[in-house]
Amino acid sequence: MIRLLLVEDEDKLVATLVPGLKTADIEADAVRTGREGLERALHGDYDIMVLDIGLPDQEGFTVLRKLRAAGSDLPIIILTARTSAEDTVRGLERGADDYMAKPFVFDELVARIRLRARPPEEGGAPEGVIRVGRCDLDPAERTLTCDGAEVPLSPREFQLAHLLISRGGEVVPRAEALDHVWGSATRDNVLDVYIRYLRSHLGAEAIETVRGVGYRFVG
Structure with missing residues (x-):
């Protein structure tokens, strides 16, 4: 069962969301303050x-930053009525893993929770x-x-670098990178921002x- 921490001060939403999540095999603990x-x-x-x-x-952005x-690399989904492009980019740049607007579809939230939650730990040797x-x-x-030399990367930067490098020099389409790292609802320009971040660490080359397609890691 997935263990979820819900930080939300709307009593009516908490009262419906917590039992609803339990029927989806997600155990939610709710708190009201940052x-x-x-x-x-x-x-x-x-x-x-x-x-x-x-x-x-305090703002949820402050909680996220702290x-x-x-x-902490705990996966975080922002759930808010604030849906401007500026707020979305601000949340993602501060380390959120996903961003959902209120009102939302319950089944979509459940799907995103299952996608973003930490996978259960497995035994055996780590990947090479x-x-x-x-x-x-x-x-x-x-x-x-x-x-x-070790390159200092944020969790989101590492996730994008992992995707690009693991493809062995193949082109990663923009849509695939956005969906894999941020979720399909993320605005397209967020990818450009993070590509610039990686280039600042690794060099522009x-x-x-690949114009009109995506990006390729060449090392």
């Missing part, structure tokens, strides 16, 4: 968080290192090393733009 949400996320055993932005004590600054050109990517350790 302070309690941050504390639970840092010290609880959760697979994913659903985070409202308009909380009574959580990522503390080193992927080598392309001068770079080695270790999926198990979530590290990228180029020219012998490391990622080739």
Whole structure:
């Protein structure tokens, strides 16, 4: 069963969402404030968080920033009535994994939770290192090393780098990258922002733009 932390101050929504999620095999604990949400996320055993932005004590964006600054990679879905492009990009750039607008379709939320939640840990040896050109990517350790030096990447940057590098020099279509890393509802320009971030770490020549198609990692 997926363990979910719901940070939401709308009582009616909580009263319907928590039992509804349980019927979908998702156990949800609900808190009303950003302070309690941050504390639970840092010290609880959760697979994913659903985070409202308009909380009574602090913005959900602040909770998100503090959580990522503390080193947490807990998957986070923002659930909010604020749907401007600026808010969407702001949330994703601060480390959110997905962004859903209110009102929402319950079945879609469940699908996104299942997609984004941490997978159950499995035994056995970790995946091997992927080598392309001068770079080695270790999926198990979530590290990228180029020219012998580890490259500092945010969780979202690493996810995009992993996708590009694992394709072994093949072109990754834009739509596939957006869906894989952010979810299909994400605005198209977010991908361009993160490609620029990766190029700032790796060099402009490391990622080739294939016009009208997508991107290719060349190392």
